[in-house]
Structure formats: structure tokens, C-alpha cells
Amino acid sequence: xxxxxEILKHNRLALAKGITAxxxxxxxxxxxxxxxxxxxxxAYVIGITGPPGAGKSTLTDKIAKEFRKRGKTVGIVAIxxxxxxxxxAILGDRIRMMDLMMDSGIFIRSMATRGSxxxxxxxxxxxxxxxxxxxxxxxxxxxVGVGQSEVDIVKTADTTMVVVIxxxxxxxxxxxxxxxxxxxxxxxxKADREGADKLNIEMEMMLELNNEKIAGWRPPINRTIxxxxxxxxEVVDSIVAHRKFLMxxxxxxxxxxxxxxxxxxxxxxxxxxxYIDKNVVRTQEFEDTIGKLQNREMEPYSVxxxxxxxxxx
Amino acid sequence: MANETLKAGFDKYMAEADAKCAKFPERANLEPxxxxxxxxxxxxxxxxxxxxxxxxxxxxxxxxxxxxxxFWTMRMYAGFSTAEESNKRYRYLLANGGxxxxxxxxxxxxxxxxxxxxxxxxxxxxxxxxxxSLADMEILFDQIQLDKVSTSMTINAPASVLLCMYIxxxxxxxxxxxxxxxxxxxDILKEYAARGTxxxxxxxxxxxxxxxxxxxxxxxxxxxxxxxxGYHIREAGSTAAQEIAFTIADGxxxxxxxxxxxxxxxxxxxxxSFFWNAHxxxxxxxxxxxxxxxxxxxxxxxxxxxxxxxxxxxxxxTQTAGSMLTAQQPNNNIVRxxxxxxxxxxxxxxxxxxxxxxxxxxxxxxxxxxIALRTQQIVAYESGLADTIDPLGGxxxxxxxxxxxxxxxxxxxNKIDEIGGAPEAIAKGYIQKEIQDSAYKWQMDVEAGRRVIxxxxxxxxxxxxxxxxxxxxxxxxxxxxxxxxxxKATRDNAKVKETxxxxxxxxxxxxxxxxxxxxxxxxxxxATEGEICGVxxxxxxxxxxxxxx
Amino acid sequence: MANIKVLVAKPGLxxxxxxxxxxxxxxxxxxxxxxxxxxxxxxxxxxxxxxQDDVNVVALSLLSGAHNTLFPKVVELLKEKxxxxxxVIGGGVIPEADIPGLKAAxxxxxxxPGTPTTKVVDFIKANVK
Numbered sequence: 001x002x003x004x005x006e007i008l009k010h011n012r013l014a015l016a017k018g019i020t021a022x023x024x025x026x027x028x029x030x031x032x033x034x035x036x037x038x039x040x041x042x043a044y045v046i047g048i049t050g051p052p053g054a055g056k057s058t059l060t061d062k063i064a065k066e067f068r069k070r071g072k073t074v075g076i077v078a079i080x081x082x083x084x085x086x087x088x089a090i091l092g093d094r095i096r097m098m099d100l101m102m103d104s105g106i107f108i109r110s111m112a113t114r115g116s117x118x119x120x121x122x123x124x125x126x127x128x129x130x131x132x133x134x135x136x137x138x139x140x141x142x143x144v145g146v147g148q149s150e151v152d153i154v155k156t157a158d159t160t161m162v163v164v165i166x167x168x169x170x171x172x173x174x175x176x177x178x179x180x181x182x183x184x185x186x187x188x189x190k191a192d193r194e195g196a197d198k199l200n201i202e203m204e205m206m207l208e209l210n211n212e213k214i215a216g217w218r219p220p221i222n223r224t225i226x227x228x229x230x231x232x233x234e235v236v237d238s239i240v241a242h243r244k245f246l247m248x249x250x251x252x253x254x255x256x257x258x259x260x261x262x263x264x265x266x267x268x269x270x271x272x273x274x275y276i277d278k279n280v281v282r283t284q285e286f287e288d289t290i291g292k293l294q295n296r297e298m299e300p301y302s303v304x305x306x307x308x309x310x311x312x313x
Numbered sequence: 314m315a316n317e318t319l320k321a322g323f324d325k326y327m328a329e330a331d332a333k334c335a336k337f338p339e340r341a342n343l344e345p346x347x348x349x350x351x352x353x354x355x356x357x358x359x360x361x362x363x364x365x366x367x368x369x370x371x372x373x374x375x376x377x378x379x380x381x382x383x384f385w386t387m388r389m390y391a392g393f394s395t396a397e398e399s400n401k402r403y404r405y406l407l408a409n410g411g412x413x414x415x416x417x418x419x420x421x422x423x424x425x426x427x428x429x430x431x432x433x434x435x436x437x438x439x440x441x442x443x444x445x446s447l448a449d450m451e452i453l454f455d456q457i458q459l460d461k462v463s464t465s466m467t468i469n470a471p472a473s474v475l476l477c478m479y480i481x482x483x484x485x486x487x488x489x490x491x492x493x494x495x496x497x498x499x500d501i502l503k504e505y506a507a508r509g510t511x512x513x514x515x516x517x518x519x520x521x522x523x524x525x526x527x528x529x530x531x532x533x534x535x536x537x538x539x540x541x542x543g544y545h546i547r548e549a550g551s552t553a554a555q556e557i558a559f560t561i562a563d564g565x566x567x568x569x570x571x572x573x574x575x576x577x578x579x580x581x582x583x584x585x586s587f588f589w590n591a592h593x594x595x596x597x598x599x600x601x602x603x604x605x606x607x608x609x610x611x612x613x614x615x616x617x618x619x620x621x622x623x624x625x626x627x628x629x630x631t632q633t634a635g636s637m638l639t640a641q642q643p644n645n646n647i648v649r650x651x652x653x654x655x656x657x658x659x660x661x662x663x664x665x666x667x668x669x670x671x672x673x674x675x676x677x678x679x680x681x682x683x684i685a686l687r688t689q690q691i692v693a694y695e696s697g698l699a700d701t702i703d704p705l706g707g708x709x710x711x712x713x714x715x716x717x718x719x720x721x722x723x724x725x726x727n728k729i730d731e732i733g734g735a736p737e738a739i740a741k742g743y744i745q746k747e748i749q750d751s752a753y754k755w756q757m758d759v760e761a762g763r764r765v766i767x768x769x770x771x772x773x774x775x776x777x778x779x780x781x782x783x784x785x786x787x788x789x790x791x792x793x794x795x796x797x798x799x800x801k802a803t804r805d806n807a808k809v810k811e812t813x814x815x816x817x818x819x820x821x822x823x824x825x826x827x828x829x830x831x832x833x834x835x836x837x838x839x840a841t842e843g844e845i846c847g848v849x850x851x852x853x854x855x856x857x858x859x860x861x862x
Numbered sequence: 863m864a865n866i867k868v869l870v871a872k873p874g875l876x877x878x879x880x881x882x883x884x885x886x887x888x889x890x891x892x893x894x895x896x897x898x899x900x901x902x903x904x905x906x907x908x909x910x911x912x913x914q915d916d917v918n919v920v921a922l923s924l925l926s927g928a929h930n931t932l933f934p935k936v937v938e939l940l941k942e943k944x945x946x947x948x949x950v951i952g953g954g955v956i957p958e959a960d961i962p963g964l965k966a967a968x969x970x971x972x973x974x975p976g977t978p979t980t981k982v983v984d985f986i987k988a989n990v991k
Contacts, residue, residue, distance in 0.1 A: 013944045016916040024864040087865070088890035090862045094911060095900045099857070101907040110915050112895045114865065227740075420875035420926055424902075432904070435931030436875050509877015509901045549880045636880070640975040673975045675927070675957050749883055756884045760978045769976040778958035785927065862886055862898055 003028070004035045007134050012107065015134045019109050022126040033126055036133045041256070043075070043132035046239060047154025049145035049182075050163030055189045057093040059163060059226040059235075060142045064097070064106060066236045072138045073105040075131030077124055079143040079150060082112045089113070093142065107131060113150065119270040124153045125263050151182065152266070156259040158252060159242045161185040161235070164203070166195035181210050183219050185238050191223035191231065217245055280307055316352070323350055340765070341758040349709035357712065362607075366702045370610040372603050372715070373703035374661040375626040380699040384412075385657075386664035387689045388465060390632065392417035392442035393676050394785050395792055396452035399442040403457060405679065411686060413495075414457070415465040415666060417441030418475070423510040425471045425846030428793030438789030440676075441467075445793055446800050446841045450478040451485065460488040464495035465540070465630065465664075470512035472499040473521050474845050477833040480533070496537035496586060496630070499525060502563040502735055503542050505858065506744045507549040512846060515736055517853035520824040522567065523574040526581045528829040537586040539567060540630060543605075547590035548636045550752020553597050554718050556590060557605040558725030559744050561612060562735040565726070568617055569734070574824060578617050582624035589662070591653035592634045598653070599705050600714035602629070602660025607715070608722050631657040632666040638673040642768035643779055646670040647684060654692045658699055665689055675782040742861055749862065797841060804839040812838045813848050820852035866990055868919040871899045871908045873936060876926035881953060881975075885921065888979035894919075894986070905932055909939035912948060918990050921982075922969075924954045934967035941968075947991040953977070 003021065006014030018036075021029040048063075050056050057078060064074045078093035091110035100106045109127055113120050128139050141157060143150040154160050162183035180186070186203050188196055203221050212218065220238045224231030246252035280286055292298045330347065346353070364370060367377030376382060389406050391414075392399045403414050418441040421433035427445050428437045437443050444450055454464075459482065468475045476497050480490045501518040504511040511518070522539065529538045543551075543560035551559065564585065571581050589605065592598055609627035613619040633653035638646045647670050657665050667685040669677030677685070693699050705711040732738045739745070758764040765771045812835040819831045835845050870886040872879060879901050886898045897915055899908065912920050920940070922933055933952050940948050952964060953973040961972045971985055 012913060016913055020916040026864075082895075083890060086891045087893040089895045090886065090890050091895060091897045091915075092861055094897055094915070095861075098899055098903060098907055098911070101910045108911075108914050110895075110897055112865065424875055426875075432875065435928035436926055439927035440876070504877070509879065510875070548878070550884070638975075673955065675955065749887075752880050753884055753887050756888070756979060760980060766976070770978070782957050782959070784957075787931070858900060862883060862890075862896075 003032055004133075007036065007130060008039060010135055012104075015107060015130055016109075018130045019127045022130070023111065023123050029126075033129070036129060039133040040129040041132070043128070043136050043139045044159075044243060045128055045132075045139050045141065045157045047157030047160040048140055048142045048163065049151065049154045049160070050187075050189075051165075051168060052144055053168070054163040054165050055226045056142050056144075056163050057096040059187065059189055059224060059232075060093070060140050061097045061100065062224075062226050062229050062232040063236060063239075064100060064140060065229075066232050067138050068103065068105055070236070073136045074107075075128070075134070075136035075139040076106070076108040077111060077127050077131070077139065077141045078108065079111045079113060079120070079124060079141070079153065081144060081150075082114050084115075087115070107134070107136065119266075120150070121152050121266045122263065122270055125156075125266075152262070155182040156255075156262050158246065158255060159184050159239050161187055161239070163187045163189050164199065165190040166193045166199045180206055181213060184213065184217065184242050185235070186219050186221045187231075187235055188221060188223045189226050192225050196223065214246075214251060216249065217242065276311060280311065319350065319352060323348075323352055341755075341763040349713050351709060353709055353713040354716075362712075362716075363706060369614065369622070369625060371606040371626055373706050375606065375628055375663070379661060379702040380658070380693070381702065384693045384699060385662050386413040386463065387411050387686060387693075388413035388415045388463075388630065388664045388666055389682060389686055390415040390417050390465075390467065390666045391682070392419075393440075393783070394438040394442065394789050396442055396444065396449040400453050400455050400457075402679070402682075403453075406682070406686065407457070407462065409683065409686060410690060413463045413465065413664060416453070416467065418466070418468055419443045420510065422475075422842060423468060423470070425474070425512050425842060425850070427797060427841050427843030428790055429797055430843055433790070435787075435790075437793055438785050443789060443793050444475065444478070444842065445797050446839050447478050447481050447836055448796060448800050448839065449793075450475075450482050454479075454482050454486075458488070459483045459486055460492045462494075465498075466495065467498050469498050469501055469504050469508075469510055470518065471842060471846050472497040473525055473829055473832050474836065474842050476525065476533075476536075477829065477836040480833060481837050490533050492535070493533055494535045496540050497525070498542060498588070499539040500542045500563065500588075502566060502739060503545055503560070505856070506546065506559065506563075506739045507551075507748060508545040509858070511856045511858075513849065513853040514856045515740070517820075517849070518856075519567075519570045519736075521828060523571050523576070523824065524827045524829055526571050526584075527574070527576060528827055529584065530576070530580050534584075536584065537628075538581065538584045540586050540588045541567065542588040544588045544590045544632055546748060547592060547634065549748050550636075550755055551748045552751050553592065553594075553601045554721035555725065555747060555751060557601055557608065557718065558722040559729075559735070559748075560587065560589075561605065561608055561722065562726055562729045562738070562744075564609065565612060565616070566735040568613075572617070578613075578619050579621040579624050582613060582617070582619055583621060583626075586663075587627055587629040589629050589631050589657075590634050591631050591657040591660075591662075591665075593637050593649065593653065595652055595656045595659075596705070596711055597714060597718075598656035599660045600711050600718050602631075602657070602662065603703070603706075603711070603715045604718040604722060605629070606661075608719055608726075612726075628663045630664045630666070631660075631662040633657070633668045635668055635672060638668060638670070639766060639769050640673040641773065642776065643670045643674065645768050646673070647688070650685060651688050651692070654688055655696065655698055658692055659703075659705055661703060671779065671782060674779055676785065678781055678783045680781075746861070800839050800841070808838045809835070809840045809844070813840055813844060816845065817848045817852060820849055865893070865895050866919065866986065867895045867897065867915060867917040868921055868986065869897045869899060869908070869912050869915060869917045870921045870923070871903055871911070872901045872923050873903055873905055873908055873932040874924055874926055874928045875902055876924055876928070877901050878925045879923070881925075882921075882923040885923070885953070885979055885982060889921075889983065889986075892983040894983075905935040905939055908936050909943060909945070912940060913943050913945055917948065919949045919951065919986055922950065922952045924952070924956075927955070929954060929956055930960055930963065933964055933969050937968035949986065949990050951982070951985065953982075 003018045080091045082089045089112035363372045366374040391402045420436045422444045426433045529536045541564045543556040547556040606627045610625040613625040633650045669681035669685045671681045729738045816831040886896045890896045951971045
């Protein structure tokens, strides 16, 4: 099966295999992505992030259904963390989306983060491109808003939505501050819980204090109860409004330029990091050097100078 | 002062014994203490903590006479294939000394699908009997006088429908509903938390339950309207303390729902019953049953201000632990079940189902069911365990363990109260997560050899595959389809439509409209279970579980 | 970087998910990527989920006795979708006598009650394609 031509013919198996190729970095991955690139750039990409337990996958499920009602095909990339202890992962998003399994206008892919050298951003970006080329109109990328690489993925989306919930206590403050500034849309999910009003006021205040992510766009705050499908229509309306704003102001092109830049930078970083990991970090010579540093026989500054000058030669 | 002497003696014993005892390998089920003494029962007050049987807080039992009055009900859970086949098994059990019936329904029946529904594929008649309409129910109880027998039905989401079918069969036999005795499980909260046969979302489900409470308090006064079940929570992997804690928390939620619906606590609380698991650790189980009675009595008296004694009594059915049956060396299961039976009897159960040795492999054969029933009879008549009430009361160990389980139970109940009650704790996945963690720990203990299961991870042997298993063949689905077609061809279809329309309208009204009479009317018109539940599905929607691991 | 992906699913109406969940967690702890899809699924839903995630293994659990109908149906649908190299395994209350039939229908192995999770892990490692 030629994966690229089959994807362009809307073959679901080819799409699944294509994503596996990039995810597992099979030999044919580069070839697939090189050939597919020209066929991408049509889908509208929406990033959905928020703290664990915010109900993101349930909300994603409802948003997908709403887009389907509006006649759009939907791709979903749902990312879950890999356990640092075992290297395994429970990919728990699909269980909330089993209703969507019988809809041929939907394709969901679960992905594990697979550690810091896994090149998650690139793989998720490639999965988005493959779904884009397959013909999905809208692509939802859902990820937990903790950890830099997860945040990086959603922040380059056309529209980024941050999901928060009432009553998560102080530990959520830091996360809120960190991810709020990337949000084009704020959604307060589980809004029937105590504290929703207070949270709404807090959100308003934070938006007051923060500089606008994009001049002229004030992130709307929507309230939802995703488990009961309450507020979904408004959320999708807000997404559509944001898209219209970006189109009307010409800022969509800026965002996409930014995304390409970020993707390419990321690709370079991953490649360089892996090169260093392989040729520097995982060598006996490096281990010996660390020993010498520990015994104070050497000092790290010239060691680094030395290595970098060799690598960059 | 006596305590100081005792303490000194105890310390001396421990020091000497420690020196002599070989170190035992680590075992997951070992209590920390090697020996229990009065030191473990500081502040113990007989009248406050135990009382006499039939007296608050009912630690020693709910009736003053217990098994000196009469034995527990020997109630064997049964049902498979068609109503005809199951009826044969029921009559066999009654003829052999079984004293009550317990109906197992197949999964389509439990989830409100007719046997012909695409969702029912492969499942018809498998784990219980297939019931599609009143016509099947008439066959199921053929030649069984419903005023002479008490019947328990393991049915939850569509409990109202099956109860109405039972009432309708009784009426046809000339037995008034007032005379009916039995139990419907009707416990939806544990379905969300542990068993999985839910249909509707929590709110309409709770309405159906309180509607049944109300209807039965008026018209079926001897019926146990709910069997609040810890059994399945334990089967899903919980600990003993979790089993009673989560179940009592569910019980609290049902009482609150009924109070909210405007009922008086003493009007319905006496018909609430419980359902416990009898697991392998005999003394822990005895302590668990005792602790559960004490906690529930306190809940009803102190929290809900019940006045009637009956409202404070935790009456319970017990089933031996299905998950403790092993597929390996199945004859060993007979011994396990005997020990579990001993625990249930020493714990003061009101009725008991004993599992059969072959149930880790398939549904039980008549032969193995007979052994399971005989096990109860041996414990009742030969073992002496039933001769005196609460025979372990006063044991230092069992009293200490009862206190410990009660304490753990209250800790969980308080935690669940903090979360906002059992329905909220289930919605947040808290209860499910606690159960799963215990289940995983159990499995890892078994795999690491910290917990020994004879024949599974120790004392294993090569064996021949077991023979003579009961098999339910695929033709049941076809048979049921023919029966449904016949019912639909012979009933008054205009009447069916009329009753279903009336039910639909009633579903749209608020919970002060009791749905039971509407369901009864549809049942009597021979509407199928799937048709009746279909109407409710349409109005109420369906629940989707959001499990996280 | 090719991690083994396993879909753990319960076809049919049976809600007993203790075993499926314990196995899912054990597989995660053994380093697999596990997609747990929950209870009460149709074979169609399971096969489509397996395709979308392009899993290496589909692990089915069923305690109701409907395995002879539902397990082979999943295999059949996977094949229809072109998922020919998926390892399908099953577990639950399954009589010995049914196992040859299930194997002939494409279920690579059947694990009955009392099986240690390590055995499932080892089987997957040895047989995954």
C-alpha cells in the first residue's frame, strides 16, 4: 500500500499506518511527510488544553459532535503522558469518545508523550498534517497543560482553548497563570460546581492583567457542563468567531507562519539533541569526563566549550 | 491496675515469643498482631458496643432469637437459558430444601433490551434467564405459588419492570400484591461504581427507585424494595472495609433521596435490605458483618433520626465470593464455600446463596448446585455454628477487628460526605479508583506470592480439563425471538400503544408522578421489556460511564 | 521507538471489568501503551478503535459466556478493515472446550481465571507482530 496516495484517497487504514510511521519513526516516515506536505494547510487546527481532571476529553467529544452537526469532518489527536517509571502509558481519552466510533467523518488518534527525546511536538504536528491531507476539516489536538512539550503543541494551533474547572485549589493557580496566556478561548467546564462564579471573576481579572495574546482579541469565557452537553454550541460559536477574526484581520497567516517556524525550529532541536545524546552523552568519554568533574580534576566550562566547538564544527 | 499487670505480662510474652518464633514470610492478609488480649479492647462497653441480639446497635444480630427461631433463608441464585429451563431448576431447588428463590436474569434483560435487539447478540440466556415479556414471567413461575415463596430478583436499572411482571403473574394466580414477599436488588449506584448494568443517568434512576419505595410502602408492604449491595463492590476488588463503607454510603444516598421526595423515614427504611459478600478470611468477614450492623444502626438513629427499631436494623443477604472461586482444582472450591458459609452464619446473615464449585468455568450444573445447597444444610444442622447467637462475640480478636472495620468505614463515609455524597463520589470516579487500586494490589500480591491461593500460585498440579459443564447453546436467542413474535401477534397492540404513550407522558412529569402504575399497565398489556425501557430511554437518555484507570 | 500498543476492550453487555482493568494497568506497568475502551461495546466499535490507533494487540475480556459469538466477530471485522497483523487475545470465564474453536477463529490465546498478568505480558512480547 502506498500510504500517501491512499491517504489522499481517504483510506482510513492508510491514515492509521501513516501516523504509526511517524510516531514510531519508521524508515518510510520521512518519505511520507515529504510527499504529504504539499497537500496540507487546509484544516483548521484547534488546541485544547487544561489541567488533569478538567474534563477535556469529554468536552472534545462534544465539540467534535457539534462540528459534525455543522457538516465538518473532524480529526482528533489526544495526547496522554507516558509513565516515567515503566515507559508505558494509559491512553484514556478514547473511552470518552466511543460514541464517535461509528462515524466515518471522525478519526481519533491516541498518542503517548514518550519521554523528552521523543519529539512529541513534531509527531503530533505530523499526525495533524496527515489528518489534514486525509481531508479532515477541523482537527482537535487535546493535551494536558502540564509540561512544556504538551503546551508547545497546542499553543501553535490556529485557535487555542484553555479548559479550567472550579474548586481545584491553590495548586492550580500556577497552571492557570502558565497556560492562560496561551488561550484564545477560556472554557470553565463543570460549571455547575460550586465556585464557578468566583473562578469566572478570577479569569476576568487575569485577562485584565495579561497583555493580549493577539491585539484586538479578548478571549471569551464560556461555561460548559460537558458531561451533559451544556454550553458546547457556544464554545463552537466562539471558535468560529475567533477563526473569523483571524481571517478578517489577516492574522491567521501570521499564526501559521509562526507555527511553521516553531515546527522547523523544533525539528532542528530534536535532531541536534539526538545527535548530541548519541555522540556525546552516551559515550564512555563523556562518562570519564563526568568522573573527572566530580573529582574536581576538570571544570565544566571548558569541557562544554570543547564539546560544543567539536559538535558545531 | 489489672491492666498494668496484664500489660507487663503481655510484653514479657511478646519478647519471649519473638525470640522463639521463626520469621514468617511476608503475607498480605496477616494482621499485625500475633495475639489479641483485653488490651486491644480498651474502653469496650458491652451494652453500648454490642447489646443483646435484636437490640440497638444490633452488633450481635437483628433478631432476638436468630437461628434458634429459624435458620437463614437458603436462597440459591439461579436462572439460565429460557424461562422453561429455569422454572425446572427453581422447582428442583424448592423440592430439595431451598427455602427461597433467587432469579438471575441474562444481561439483555438486565439492561432493558429485548432478546431480538442487536445489542443482545450472543448474550441471550447466558448469565441468567431471558425475560422479554409477561409471557416469559408466567412460565418462569409456573406451578410456584407466589404467596408461599419469597423471591429475590437481581435486577437493577429495569427493576420496576420486572417487579411489575412479578405482581402481574401473582394477580393471575389470584395472589394479591399485598401478600408478596421478596426483594428486588434495585441498587443503581453500585451499578455505576462496580457492576456496569446501568441504563439511565443517575437522576431519573433515583426517581425510579424512590417511586418504587413509595409504591411498595402502599401496596406491596412485605417487599424489600432495595438490596443495597456491597457484594459486587467486593467482587470488583475492594477490601472488606471498602465493601461496607461504599455500600452504606450508597444507602445514605437512597435514604436522602427518599426523604427529599417527601417520604417519612420510618415509612420505608424498614424495607431496605443489604447484600454482602462472604470472602475467604473467615474472622475478618464475621467482624465485617457485625461492624456493618453497628454502623447502619448509628446512621439511621443519629443521622436520620429514625424512630422505629426496624428502620435501624441492617438485614442482609449474603453470597459467597464468586471471585474467590478458582478454575484450577475446582473441587477445592467446595471447601472455600464451606468456610465462607461458616463466616456468613457466624456473622448472622438473613439469607445465603452458596456458589457452586464450577462457577469459575461456567454456569453450575444441577449436581454442583446441589453440593452448594447441601453445604448450607451441613453448616446449619451439623456444624453447631448456628446453635448459639453471635458465637464469636467477646472474642478479643473479633471485637478488635469489628472496631477496626467500623473505624475504617466511618473514615470513608466522612470522606464521601466531604466529596458531596456517594452519587458525587461516583461521578468523580473516587469510589471506582479506590476499588481499582485495591484490586490491583490484590493481584500484585498474588503474583508476588505475598498472597497464596491454593492451586493457583502454590500447590499447583497438572489436571485434566473439567467435564460436564453446563452449556447454554445459541438457540435460546432464536427461541426468544419466536416467543416475542407470538406475543406481538396475539396481544392487543392498540392497548400496548396506549399504555406506552401514557408511560412516556408520565416520564416527562416530575418525580411526584409515580411511574410504577404506568409500567404495570404496560406490562399487563404484554408490552415487552425492551419497549417499556425504550420509552424511558427516549425520555431519560442513557448513562455513559467515564472510567479512568 | 516502536512501543507496543494494546487495546483492552469488553465486547457485549457484561460489566465485570475488574480483570480488564487489572490487566490494563499491568500492561502499562510492563511498558506498553494501553488504550482502555471500557465496557458494553459492540465488535464494530472495538474494531474501529483498533484501526484508528493502529494497535498491535487487541485484548478482549468477557465473563458472560458470549465469547463464542463476540470474539470471532471482532477478528472478522479487523480483517475486513485490513488489520491483518493484529494479535487478538481473550480472557474471562471461558470453558476449556471453547478454546480450540476460538483459536481456530483467530484468537491467538485465551487466558482463563487465575492467569498471572505476567503471563499475558510475556505472551504479547513473544507473539506481537
